[in-house]
Amino acid sequence: MSIETDIKQKKFRSPYQRMGLNLVYTSNWIQYQQMEIFREFDITSQQYNVLRILRGQHPNPIKVSDIADRMLDKNSNTSRLIDKLLLKKLVDRKSCPNDRRAVDVIITEEGLALLKDLDPEVEKWEDNMVGITPEEADLISSLLDKLRNSKNNN
Amino acid sequence: MSIETDIKQKKFRSPYQRMGLNLVYTSNWIQYQQMEIFREFDITSQQYNVLRILRGQHPNPIKVSDIADRMLDKNSNTSRLIDKLLLKKLVDRKSCPNDRRAVDVIITEEGLALLKDLDPEVEKWEDNMVGITPEEADLISSLLDKLRNSKNNN
DNA sequence: ATACATATAATGTTGAAACATGTATTTGTT
DNA sequence: AACAAATACATGTTTCAACATTATATGTAT
Numbered sequence: 001m002s003i004e005t006d007i008k009q010k011k012f013r014s015p016y017q018r019m020g021l022n023l024v025y026t027s028n029w030i031q032y033q034q035m036e037i038f039r040e041f042d043i044t045s046q047q048y049n050v051l052r053i054l055r056g057q058h059p060n061p062i063k064v065s066d067i068a069d070r071m072l073d074k075n076s077n078t079s080r081l082i083d084k085l086l087l088k089k090l091v092d093r094k095s096c097p098n099d100r101r102a103v104d105v106i107i108t109e110e111g112l113a114l115l116k117d118l119d120p121e122v123e124k125w126e127d128n129m130v131g132i133t134p135e136e137a138d139l140i141s142s143l144l145d146k147l148r149n150s151k152n153n154n
Numbered sequence: 155m156s157i158e159t160d161i162k163q164k165k166f167r168s169p170y171q172r173m174g175l176n177l178v179y180t181s182n183w184i185q186y187q188q189m190e191i192f193r194e195f196d197i198t199s200q201q202y203n204v205l206r207i208l209r210g211q212h213p214n215p216i217k218v219s220d221i222a223d224r225m226l227d228k229n230s231n232t233s234r235l236i237d238k239l240l241l242k243k244l245v246d247r248k249s250c251p252n253d254r255r256a257v258d259v260i261i262t263e264e265g266l267a268l269l270k271d272l273d274p275e276v277e278k279w280e281d282n283m284v285g286i287t288p289e290e291a292d293l294i295s296s297l298l299d300k301l302r303n304s305k306n307n308n
Numbered sequence: 309a310t311a312c313a314t315a316t317a318a319t320g321t322t323g324a325a326a327c328a329t330g331t332a333t334t335t336g337t338t
Numbered sequence: 339a340a341c342a343a344a345t346a347c348a349t350g351t352t353t354c355a356a357c358a359t360t361a362t363a364t365g366t367a368t
Contacts, residue, residue: 002299008224009210015291016280020184025226026298027181030174032229044324056163065346070162072179075186077325079348084324101333101346126170131304132297137169140297143290144180145156150285198354219316231355233318238354255316255363 023144037121041114042088046073050081051115054091054107061104063096090114177298191275195268196242200227204235205269208245208261215258217250244268 003022004010012018031045038048053070054062068078082105085091090111096102107115129137157176158164166172185199192202207224208216222232236259239245244265250256261269283291 001303003295006302007226013277014280015288015295016283019291019295020280020283021226022295022298023177024181024185026302027178028227029302031178046324063346072161072175073182075326077327077348079346080324083348096346099334099346103347123167126168126174129170129174129301129304131300131302134169136297136300137173140294141157141169141173141176143286143294144176146285146290147283148160148180148183148285149155150283200354217316218318229356231318231357234354237318253316253364255361257317 034122034125037118037125040121041118043090043114046071046076046081047085047090048118049073050078050085051090051107051111054105055112055115058107058112061094061096061106063102064105065102067105085111188276188279191272191279194275195272197244197268200225200230200235201239201244202272203227204232204239205244205261205265208259209266209269212261212266215248215250215260217256218259219256221259239265 003018003025006025007021009021012021034048035045038045043051049071050067053067064078064082067082068074068076071078082091082093086093088110090108092106092108094104096104132140157172157179161175161179163175166175188202189199192199197205203225204221207221218232218236221236222228222230225232236245236247240247242264244262246260246262248258250258286294
């Protein structure tokens with residue numbers, strides 16, 4: 001279905017408006033589908049995002065602020081996200097020796113194991129975006145980059 | 155900046171993964187920017203979404219369930235959104251005569267006036283996506299449509 | 309006509325997001 | 339050395355989202 005039928009709106013004031021609505025709609029759609037995968041593993045998509053960042057650094061620790069920098073949602077409360085992950089023993093946290101304001105976070109073996117179970121599910125989902133070619137996916141990525149750049153320097 | 159530098163991730167397992175992350179990241183980015191416009195008018199982006207749907211029907215009423223169908227976020231609690239809009243006198247609500255389970259919602263003059271003030275701000279923002287051409291915006295829209303379609307029939 | 313399923317919306321509850329504030333530590337300046 | 343400013347994180351509070359449940363009305367089959 002086109003965005004027109006999905007949100008039952010026939011006319012848009014510009015290609016930009018239609019694209020903007022389509023982008024937000026499609027992002028919600030992606031996140032909702034992925035949430036159903038994450039739910040079986042009792043984590044949220046934000047927590048998954050943090051775990052992936054931590055795995056990217058493993059076995060090195062990473063500071064809370066650096067995690068926040070890398071997150072998709074720049075406005076999330078990283079402290080509390082890590083609290084939740086700590087409760088589930090998926091991460092460890094300790095004061096950073098070089099800078100005692102900072103806190104080093106590291107993924108546990110348990111966290112790595114969870115990702116290892118979860119990854120095939122997520123990858124299966126990703127690889128099933130068969131409606132578009134890899135080249136088209138790259139095209140979307142580069143257009144989105146251009147889109148954001150055009151407005152960064154306002 | 156590219157998504158690589160924005161989320162500081164150098165490698166992706168596939169063009170699809172990179173596109174998915176880019177899509178969610180860009181949607182968050184759009185919504186955050188627009189939120190700053192809405193904030194001056196004391197509404198949320200979800201409430202704005204509802205108001206626009208209601209204006210699209212004006213002067214006809216529309217049922218709560220039909221509003222939910224047209225929203226960008228299909229999982230929002232439309233009843234409570236309308237409660238909030240009612241408090242601000244931006245909408246009216248009355249039982250539907252044909253079906254007493256249903257509730258007819260209609261935008262008020264005050265609601266229309268708010269949108270009239272708000273529209274130029276949103277349009278100014280939309281029209282400033284100068285990094286991409288209208289043709290490219292259309293291209294993104296059609297690729298996103300294709301993307302969602304490929305997975306609707308799983 | 310009755311029973312049962314479905315549709316529609318509101319509500320209750322729990323947990324998370326949003327936003328501001330607080331506290332400790334570090335860095336920079338004079 | 340003393341002070342101001344910046345940084346890093348945690349916490350408090352209020353609002354909102356997510357999910358399940360309830361209440362009422364409508365449709366359908368017997």
